[in-house]
Amino acid sequence: MRLYTYFRSSAAYRVRIGLALKGLDAEAVPVHLVRDGGQHKKPDYLGRNPQGFVPALEVGGQVITQSLAILEYLEEAHPQPPLLPKDxxxxxxxxxxxxxxxxxxxxxxxxxxxxxxxxxxxxxxxxxxxxxxxxxxxxxxxxxxxxxxxxxxxxxxxxxxxxxxxxxxxxxxxxxxxxxxxxxxxxxxxxxxxxxxxxxxxxxxxxxxxx
Amino acid sequence: MRLYTYFRSSAAYRVRIGLALKGLDAEAVPVHLVRDGGQHKKPDYLGRNPQGFVPALEVGGQVITQSLAILEYLEEAHPQPPLLPKDxxxxxxxxxxxxxxxxxxxxxxxxxxxxxxxxxxxxxxxxxxxxxxxxxxxxxxxxxxxxxxxxxxxxxxxxxxxxxxxxxxxxxxxxxxxxxxxxxxxxxxxxxxxxxxxxxxxxxxxxxxxx
Structure with a gap:
């Protein structure tokens, strides 16, 4: 897994916590939101995430965007330890x-x-x-x-x-x-x-x- | 189930669609967001939903807030027909x-x-x-x-x-x-x-x- 991230993005920070709680590793790919007029606005990043936001998680060639969708995916693909209760x-x-x-x-x-x-x-x-x-x-x-x-x-x-x-x-x-x-x-x-x-x-x- | 709703709230509209797609009935309890200075800001409604937003869904005496949390709940409690694919x-x-x-x-x-x-x-x-x-x-x-x-x-x-x-x-x-x-x-x-x-x-x- 590769995580497109920016150190100060609080949405990326959520996913980093989710990965850590589950003991999962993802290669960090920094996307600088300020430098070069915003690396998230470049065509290659917009090709991965049309919203141009971080985070995005690449899994088996597919890209998941939106931090909560990524966390729900991690929960479904790697149930233990759980991020959500059962009921x-x-x-x-x-x-x-x-x-x-x-x-x-x-x-x-x-x-x-x-x-x-x-x-x-x-x-x-x-x-x-x-x-x-x-x-x-x-x-x-x-x-x-x-x-x-x-x-x-x-x-x-x-x-x-x-x-x-x-x-x-x-x-x-x-x-x-x-x-x-x-x-x-x-x-x-x-x-x-x-x-x-x-x-x-x-x-x-x-x-x-x-x- | 009771749905606290406002006709023009697009978040309440989402839940109404989810209920309809699943063929579920919920008693509509209108909460007027403008009248009386906003009925959603009254203590009895804030007791149900501290955010004071619509929608809120009451199920067996418990209140679920946030439209997407309600839709995910409906999906888990009433899986058919599904709102989400399987994979x-x-x-x-x-x-x-x-x-x-x-x-x-x-x-x-x-x-x-x-x-x-x-x-x-x-x-x-x-x-x-x-x-x-x-x-x-x-x-x-x-x-x-x-x-x-x-x-x-x-x-x-x-x-x-x-x-x-x-x-x-x-x-x-x-x-x-x-x-x-x-x-x-x-x-x-x-x-x-x-x-x-x-x-x-x-x-x-x-x-x-x-x-």
């Missing part, structure tokens, strides 16, 4: 949590949108940071209430799909100076995850393309 | 397509974001419409290249998860006057779907709360 309603709760990050926080704050806020809507850095923190803080308010009360991780005793989405989003939150005081449960789960070797190996500053 | 790589392709809509088009254009563009960033209706169309047209450019060439639906001979996301997004695109001339494949698939009674029963103007 359909329990699986739905974990997926809701993951999607609340992957749909309703991250896409509002990714590179192309922040670029358009600056260039298209004339926002200064202060305006851009307020925009980012707004959606993070609104999203985290819901997430703090969605986790299983009293559990060490989001839902139960082991990290999985929910934490693979939460930890990269917490990384982004710190990067943009979001106020995390109202989210003690999320902060505690994030710290518990980041103490694990699996999560450490997936961290942005441990990647071959880290700057 | 893991084929499933991944369909999920990538669905997520490219659910993550990278829709959340940028939903009600709360458009409200903030108007109120917070001072955009006029022209600016808001340009914003909406920008993400639709960028997203559709990728989607047009992601479908299976020559197939009657997005991937193969029957509609499923991909079309449950595409048709509501096409409805939004028409509502906001997006230019669809560059997306003939998506337009043809959408028309083919909307000719089916299952998709017709899920349409916004056929809902009890339609205005």
């Amino acid at each position: 359909p309603l329990a699986r739905a709760r974990v997926r809701s949590f993951a999607l609340a990050i992957a749909c309703d926080i991250h896409p509002l704050n990714n590179l192309r949108v922040l670029k358009h806020l600056r260039g298209g809507l004339g926002q200064d850095e202060d305006g851009v940071n307020r925009w980012v923190r707004r959606w993070i803080e609104e999203g985290f308010t819901a997430l703090e209430r969605m986790v299983e009360p009293g559990a060490p991780f989001c839902f139960g005793d082991a990290p999985g799909l929910a934490e693979a989405c939460l930890v990269p989003q917490m990384y982004n939150a710190r990067r943009f100076g979001a106020d995390l005081t109202d989210f003690p449960t999320l902060v505690a789960i994030d710290e518990r995850c980041r103490a694990l070797p699996t999560f450490q190996s997936a961290a942005p500053d441990r990647q071959p393309d880290a700057e | 893991p790589l084929a499933r991944a392709r369909v999920r990538s397509f669905a997520l490219a809509i659910a993550c990278d088009i829709h959340p940028l254009n939903n009600l709360r974001v458009l409200k903030h563009l108007r109120g917070g960033l001072g955009q006029d209706e022209d600016g808001v419409n340009r914003w909406v169309r920008r993400w639709i047209e960028e997203g559709f450019t990728a989607l047009e290249r992601m479908v299976e060439p020559g197939a009657p639906f997005c991937f193969g001979d029957a509609p499923g998860l991909a079309e449950a996301c595409l048709v509501p997004q096409m409805y939004n695109a028409r509502r906001f006057g997006a230019d669809l001339t560059d997306f003939p494949t998506l337009v043809a698939i959408d028309e083919r779907c909307r000719a089916l009674p299952t998709f017709q029963s899920a349409a916004p103007d056929r809902q009890p709360d339609a205005e």
Whole structure:
């Protein structure tokens, strides 16, 4: 397997966590989102992923795009250890949590949108940071209430799909100076995850393309 | 099952399509997103769904939020007819397509974001419409290249998860006057779907709360 990745992409970070939790190796192929006007916008990368986003996972010559589709694929092709519980309603709760990050926080704050806020809507850095923190803080308010009360991780005793989405989003939150005081449960789960070797190996500053 | 829904919400529309494709009934509980300052922001609804979004599906006293988590739940609890193919790589392709809509088009254009563009960033209706169309047209450019060439639906001979996301997004695109001339494949698939009674029963103007 080859993973098209960028050290700071939080969607790629999710997949790196999923691979690490499952003990799977994938050759990292760095795609620089800024250098050369964005290597993800070059025809050869767009041929692999028409959206031009990272991550993309190449498996047996086929390319899977979208981090959550990649994580679901890993779960189906390599079931152990599981990223999702067994019961359909329990699986739905974990997926809701993951999607609340992957749909309703991250896409509002990714590179192309922040670029358009600056260039298209004339926002200064202060305006851009307020925009980012707004959606993070609104999203985290819901997430703090969605986790299983009293559990060490989001839902139960082991990290999985929910934490693979939460930890990269917490990384982004710190990067943009979001106020995390109202989210003690999320902060505690994030710290518990980041103490694990699996999560450490997936961290942005441990990647071959880290700057 | 009870479906908390709003006739014009494209995420609720996805779930209505999924239920119809599977021949399942759910009692519709309308949640008006504008009236009374937004019924989705009232404490009783936030108790069901901390994100305060529609749709939410109540099953045996538990509430599932996030349209894609609901659709995956329906697929697991009621496998026939399937919304996803069997092969893991084929499933991944369909999920990538669905997520490219659910993550990278829709959340940028939903009600709360458009409200903030108007109120917070001072955009006029022209600016808001340009914003909406920008993400639709960028997203559709990728989607047009992601479908299976020559197939009657997005991937193969029957509609499923991909079309449950595409048709509501096409409805939004028409509502906001997006230019669809560059997306003939998506337009043809959408028309083919909307000719089916299952998709017709899920349409916004056929809902009890339609205005």
